[in-house]
Amino acid sequence: MASQTRSCAVKKCEVSSCAVCHCCKNDLCLDHLKEHKDQLNAQLIPLGDQINTFLDDLEHFDPTSLSTFKQLEQWRILAHDTVDQFYKRMKYELFEQQKNKPLEKIHATRNMLDQLIQKQAATRENINSLTNDIRLIEQEVNALRNIHIKLCPLVIDDDLIIASTSENR
Ligand SMILES: [Zn+2]
Ligand SMILES: [Zn+2]
Incomplete structure (x- = not known):
């Protein structure tokens, strides 16, 4: 039967997956896993900006x-x-x-x-x-x-x- 190897979940990527992402449960190859991780990390920036906005709002709250x-x-x-x-x-x-x-x-x-x-x-x-x-x-x-x-x-x-x-x- 089929081996445990599964292809990368990213469309048109033909590399076999090397890991399952914990957050979305997708099988990903090493490059796409890294890219996926970078995308997730990039989302931290706007979230941090929002936190800073609230902090600023509260500091100036009169x-x-x-x-x-x-x-x-x-x-x-x-x-x-x-x-x-x-x-x-x-x-x-x-x-x-x-x-x-x-x-x-x-x-x-x-x-x-x-x-x-x-x-x-x-x-x-x-x-x-x-x-x-x-x-x-x-x-x-x-x-x-x-x-x-x-x-x-x-x-x-x-x-x-x-x-x-x-x-x-
Ligand atoms: Zn994921
Ligand atoms: Zn891939």
């Missing part, structure tokens, strides 16, 4: 111009606004609003005092009452300086922003 990045930036600005507004409200409720009560009492006591000074009509009762009022004012002013709060850190859940892959994938 996300700040992307609309998604601007969306994130906008989110950051709005989140800061929310924090600032909460801070302002708490500052008012915890401190500024609390000043009003002793302030009203101070004005009322001041009026009473001024009238008594003007009329020069102080009685023992007036003095006791004024002394008492002033002591209460002192307590309220001191209390203002001793407000304690318990603050929990603001936790930002990663789920607040859900990333989606780009549409061309």
Whole structure:
């Protein structure tokens, strides 16, 4: 029967093959095996060029111009606004609003005092009452300086922003 020798797979080549190419399983003679190998190696160049292009692209990749990045930036600005507004409200409720009560009492006591000074009509009762009022004012002013709060850190859940892959994938 036929020997193991097979002809080269390249058209019109009459040399018998010497090897089977591992990549395409073709029988090839020595010259064509070399040529075939050179062709394959030559394909490495454009592939390398593509890799270099991607590398270059990524090195110069600037996300700040992307609309998604601007969306994130906008989110950051709005989140800061929310924090600032909460801070302002708490500052008012915890401190500024609390000043009003002793302030009203101070004005009322001041009026009473001024009238008594003007009329020069102080009685023992007036003095006791004024002394008492002033002591209460002192307590309220001191209390203002001793407000304690318990603050929990603001936790930002990663789920607040859900990333989606780009549409061309
Ligand atoms: Zn091959
Ligand atoms: Zn050949």
